[in-house]
Amino acid sequence: MKWLRGWLFRLGALFGEQRRERELAAEMESHLQMHIQDNLGAGMSATEARREALMKLGGIEQTKENYRAQRGLPLLETLFQDLRFAGRMLLKNPGFTVVAVLTLAIGIGANTAIFSLVNGVLLRPLPYREPSRLTIVWGKDDRGKPGNLGYATYVDWRAQSKSFEELALYRSWSPVLQTLEPEQLSGLRVTNNYFRTLGVHPQFGRDFRPEEDLPASSQVVILGNGLWQRRFNSDPRIIGRAITLNASTYIVVGVLPANFQSLISMDPHGGPVEIWGVLGYDASLPWACRTCQHLVAIGRLRPGVTFTQANAEMDTISSAIWKDYPKEYSAAGVILTPLRDHLVGHVSAALYILLGAVSFVLLIACANLANLLLARANHRQREMAVRTALGAARIRIVRQLLVENCLLAALGAMAGLLLVYWTPQLLRVLGEDELPRLGEVTVDSHVLLFTLGVALLTGILSGLAPAFRLSKPTLHDSLKEGARGTSTGTSRRVRNLLVISEIALSMTLLVGAGLLLRSLSQVLGVSAGFDPNHVLTMRISVLGQRYNDNQKLRQFFASALASIRALPGVQSAAVTSQIPLGGNVDRYGFHVEGKIHANPELDESAERFCVSPGYLDAMRIRLFSGRDISDRDTSTTQQTLLVNETTARSMWPGEDPIGKRVKLGGLDLPWWTVVGVVADVHHSGLDIAPTMQFYIPHAQWPFPDSDMTFTIRTAGPRDTLTSAVQQTIHALDPTQPLSRVMPLEDYIGLSVQGRRFSSILLAAFAAVALFLSALGIYGVTTYSVAQRTREIGIRMALGAQPQEVFALLLRQWVVLVVFGVALGVAASAALTRFLASMLFDVRPSDPATFVSVVFLLVGVAALACWIPARRAMRVDPIVALRYE
Amino acid sequence: MGERADVWQGTLALMVLKTLQALGPLHGYGIARRIEQTSGDLLAVNYGTLYPALLKLEQEGYIASEWGTSDNNRKAKYYKLTRAGRKQLDKEAREWEQTTEILARFLAPGKESA
Numbered sequence: 002m003k004w005l006r007g008w009l010f011r012l013g014a015l016f017g018e019q020r021r022e023r024e025l026a027a028e029m030e031s032h033l034q035m036h037i038q039d040n041l042g043a044g045m046s047a048t049e050a051r052r053e054a055l056m057k058l059g060g061i062e063q064t065k066e067n068y069r070a071q072r073g074l075p076l077l078e079t080l081f082q083d084l085r086f087a088g089r090m091l092l093k094n095p096g097f098t099v100v101a102v103l104t105l106a107i108g109i110g111a112n113t114a115i116f117s118l119v120n121g122v123l124l125r126p127l128p129y130r131e132p133s134r135l136t137i138v139w140g141k142d143d144r145g146k147p148g149n150l151g152y153a154t155y156v157d158w159r160a161q162s163k164s165f166e167e168l169a170l171y172r173s174w175s176p177v178l179q180t181l182e183p184e185q186l187s188g189l190r191v192t193n194n195y196f197r198t199l200g201v202h203p204q205f206g207r208d209f210r211p212e213e214d215l216p217a218s219s220q221v222v223i224l225g226n227g228l229w230q231r232r233f234n235s236d237p238r239i240i241g242r243a244i245t246l247n248a249s250t251y252i253v254v255g256v257l258p259a260n261f262q263s264l265i266s267m268d269p270h271g272g273p274v275e276i277w278g279v280l281g282y283d284a285s286l287p288w289a290c291r292t293c294q295h296l297v298a299i300g301r302l303r304p305g306v307t308f309t310q311a312n313a314e315m316d317t318i319s320s321a322i323w324k325d326y327p328k329e330y331s332a333a334g335v336i337l338t339p340l341r342d343h344l345v346g347h348v349s350a351a352l353y354i355l356l357g358a359v360s361f362v363l364l365i366a367c368a369n370l371a372n373l374l375l376a377r378a379n380h381r382q383r384e385m386a387v388r389t390a391l392g393a394a395r396i397r398i399v400r401q402l403l404v405e406n407c408l409l410a411a412l413g414a415m416a417g418l419l420l421v422y423w424t425p426q427l428l429r430v431l432g433e434d435e436l437p438r439l440g441e442v443t444v445d446s447h448v449l450l451f452t453l454g455v456a457l458l459t460g461i462l463s464g465l466a467p468a469f470r471l472s473k474p475t476l477h478d479s480l481k482e483g484a485r486g487t488s489t490g491t492s493r494r495v496r497n498l499l500v501i502s503e504i505a506l507s508m509t510l511l512v513g514a515g516l517l518l519r520s521l522s523q524v525l526g527v528s529a530g531f532d533p534n535h536v537l538t539m540r541i542s543v544l545g546q547r548y549n550d551n552q553k554l555r556q557f558f559a560s561a562l563a564s565i566r567a568l569p570g571v572q573s574a575a576v577t578s579q580i581p582l583g584g585n586v587d588r589y590g591f592h593v594e595g596k597i598h599a600n601p602e603l604d605e606s607a608e609r610f611c612v613s614p615g616y617l618d619a620m621r622i623r624l625f626s627g628r629d630i631s632d633r634d635t636s637t638t639q640q641t642l643l644v645n646e647t648t649a650r651s652m653w654p655g656e657d658p659i660g661k662r663v664k665l666g667g668l669d670l671p672w673w674t675v676v677g678v679v680a681d682v683h684h685s686g687l688d689i690a691p692t693m694q695f696y697i698p699h700a701q702w703p704f705p706d707s708d709m710t711f712t713i714r715t716a717g718p719r720d721t722l723t724s725a726v727q728q729t730i731h732a733l734d735p736t737q738p739l740s741r742v743m744p745l746e747d748y749i750g751l752s753v754q755g756r757r758f759s760s761i762l763l764a765a766f767a768a769v770a771l772f773l774s775a776l777g778i779y780g781v782t783t784y785s786v787a788q789r790t791r792e793i794g795i796r797m798a799l800g801a802q803p804q805e806v807f808a809l810l811l812r813q814w815v816v817l818v819v820f821g822v823a824l825g826v827a828a829s830a831a832l833t834r835f836l837a838s839m840l841f842d843v844r845p846s847d848p849a850t851f852v853s854v855v856f857l858l859v860g861v862a863a864l865a866c867w868i869p870a871r872r873a874m875r876v877d878p879i880v881a882l883r884y885e
Numbered sequence: 886m887g888e889r890a891d892v893w894q895g896t897l898a899l900m901v902l903k904t905l906q907a908l909g910p911l912h913g914y915g916i917a918r919r920i921e922q923t924s925g926d927l928l929a930v931n932y933g934t935l936y937p938a939l940l941k942l943e944q945e946g947y948i949a950s951e952w953g954t955s956d957n958n959r960k961a962k963y964y965k966l967t968r969a970g971r972k973q974l975d976k977e978a979r980e981w982e983q984t985t986e987i988l989a990r991f992l993a994p995g996k997e998s999a
Binding site for chain 1: 912913914915931932933934936937941944955957960961962
């Protein structure tokens with residue numbers, strides 16, 4: 002406690018400075034007087050008495066200084082002095098300050114922005130109880146890829162495994178809320194232990210109960226807080242009440258808390274899930290079979306169980322199950338994906354690359370600032386020399402300069418934080434669907450700490466070289482009257498080195514951005530297999546008692562299409578169960594007659610599209626051979642299907658597929674006959690090669706889909722047509738909600754959104770880097786022109802031509818650019834392979850990109866040098882000689 | 886007279902406290918003189934080092950100071966022992982005695998060889 006008291010005392014001494022000084026002086030004075038009095042009494046002369054007293058005191062100033070050191074906190078005091086001085090210096094040079102602060106604001110702001118993104122999306126723990134124990138458990142298929150599972154498998158897993166505290170299931174569900182205005186909701190059906198697995202409790206009401214999770218029991222749902230507010234006016238009496246979903250009655254048993262984040266969903270473009278119903282399966286249901294793989298398992302590991310242990314245990318269990326049911330699985334084994342990786346894993350590489358890129362921008366900003374400071378250092382040599390002469394230690398000068406820099410960096414950081422304030426909005430525009438957890442991107446304590454750290458580092462990093470340069474005792478020369486701020490060879494070399502590294506760093510960023518942009522353009526150049534222009538799409542879920550038999554359902558779509566086709570401006574119209582690039586994939590086993598494996602699970606599978614006649618026409622998907630399906634293909638005629646080129650090539654190589662027969666999704670249903678071969682359509686992404694696909698007529702499929710998307714090719718403007726189509730469908734049945742009314746092009750846009758997001762950001766960083774480097778080159782050239790004005794004047798007075806002067810400056814420029822570019826090429830070649838996973842159809846060492854970046858960089862560098870060099874050529878010798 | 890030893894750090898504080906206990910409130914000059922006299926002029930006190938030491942003791946709360954008037958009507962800052970200072974003096978004095986006693990035993994001639 003003693004030291005604490007002492008420190009408080011000393012801290013207090015920082016204030017009331019003047020009074021204390023006066024007291025100290027008075028005390029010294031009274032001491033001296035008493036001593037002199039005594040000495041006089043001892044018989045000394047007046048002079049001697051005073052001399053002796055002063056000697057005994059050991060020098061009044063020294064004593065005072067010792068006293069002051071004990072009184073205050075010298076380190077803190079000088080820090081305040083330094084800060085005050087730094088503030089004055091910055092105010093005195095507003096031009097320099099503004100440029101420096103802006104440079105830093107860009108560097109620090111961009112870093113903070115990207116860090117806040119990384120922090121929110123990747124670093125923050127998931128908002129569930131002990132999220133590190135949560136994992137998705139996939140079945141493994143014969144290609145080693147993760148896959149969904151059937152309910153029977155889950156029952157076995159749950160009974161046999163000991164690694165999990167809870168193992169739950171979920172499946173996709175998009176119910177239509179039919180209370181008041183019908184609305185298509187994004188939902189999930191889950192086992193009753195789903196929320197217990199996540200560690201989430203409803204805010205109102207209760208969780209699902211095991212006895213509700215059975216086929217015969219009453220249907221219950223839990224609402225998300227947002228849905229509850231939006232549709233039920235935040236009415237807490239909703240608990241226990243019935244709502245109508247998909248024409249059946251459901252009881253609301255719970256409402257989730259507002260801070261619950263709905264991150265888990267089955268539909269990538271469906272928005273956050275807002276409603277959860279119980280799964281209600283048991284093993285007796287036909288869709289609970291082992292091959293009915295439409296469920297996803299999520300588990301919570303027991304405390305202390307590692308992912309590897311759990312995986313090993315599950316592998317053993319899975320092998321045993323496969324032995325018992327050899328025809329129901331294509332392979333044994335499971336794949337555990339930690340929930341975090343499942344939710345954000347796909348964006349982590351891109352985010353870390355962006356963080357790396359943005360740190361390059363900061364380095365460039367640092368180099369620029371260091372250059373500015375070095376240039377200024379020459380003007381401040383006199384100041385420092387005077388300080389040194391007055392006894393300032395070298396470390397004191399270095400410290401003062403570093404404090405100045407840190408103050409600059411702090412100002413820059415503050416300006417940068419303003420930039421960060423708008424980050425979430427900006428990012429939402431760029432990557433709404435692509436980045437999970439965007440809502441968590443905020444400025445929290447981690448982000449602030451990061452900014453503080455970056456700012457300090459920046460201040461010190463950019464200040465070290467100039468500080469040491471200035472603190473070097475070159476007293477003698479600098480104090481001499483009229484001595485020009487001579488720039489020594491070392492400082493010029495340091496400045497050149499800084500510019501070279503700036504060029505190299507920008508080059509790396511430009512190459513990275515170039516590669517990503519080229520990939521993006523390559524992807525956009527991929528033919529989707531259909532023509533997305535002038536096609537309007539809208540989704541509809543048809544349900545209710547009126548459509549409880551296949552015929553009525555088919556009739557609804559047939560009449561809707563007939564009315565839509567009759568609208569003016571409609572060229573063609575059709576419906577499909579899956580819209581290409583819509584994020585929904587429905588795969589069926591594809592069993593070709595004569596080529597069926599002993600274990601039919603080993604047969605290939607293909608994407609299914611259940612379509613109306615006219616689909617190929619509306620989408621402009623090319624028909625290669627055979628015929629399109631038509632209205633004459635009905636439930637009573639031969640079952641027909643179309644296959645895509647990939648299917649034809651891989652199933653019937655060298656044969657004509659027309660007339661061949663297949664069974665779909667199992668062997669117990671009748672044969673389907675191929676009647677036509679159509680072009681491949683990119684369904685999972687433009688950058689993903691199409692797989693096997695087939696199209697079956699909605700009129701023939703035994704379980705006709707009720708959730709369909711209209712595709713309407715228009716001739717005229719789309720907007721007026723949209724409402725006309727909506728009215729037409731409304732006229733047929735006003736209770737059916739339409740959702741996702743959007744042009745087909747938007748699906749293409751959505752599918753490349755992630756790619757566009759990282760490309761645009763990286764390109765923006767590269768542009769900033771290029772700008773900063775250009776500024777650096779400009780600064781260095783301007784500076785050397787200013788330094789050599791006298792020399793240039795003499796040369797010109799002696800008859801040198803402007804071109805020769807230009808050549809002089811050019812030489813320096815060439816050295817900078819050549820070294821910078823060479824270094825940049827080497828660095829890029831080393832770094833771009835980290836981008837490989839994000840590239841499409843472009844090699845990391847793509848020569849075209851490298852060459853164009855070199856040209857761009859050299860061009861910009863030339864411009865940055867040319868402006869000051871031109872000024873040098875115009876130097877008037879007379880003026881130059883009088884200069885200084 | 887041999888060399889005069891400088892006052893070593895730490896002991897000066899003890900001497901100050903003891904002086905104040907013996908003489909009551911006193912100004913800096915008086916403390917310095919008293920220490921020199923008590924040491925029989927064996928110690929050379931640089932009077933300048935005394936003031937930081939006094940300040941430190943004050944910061945630690947062992948002494949307090951106030952302005953007063955000296956014998957010959959001069960304004961001077963007087964220091965006096967606080968309650969904490971008295972305790973500290975007892976403690977330090979005890980420790981010091983212990984230390985010297987131990988050292989004395991070490992240095993006493995011939996005891997352990999006997």
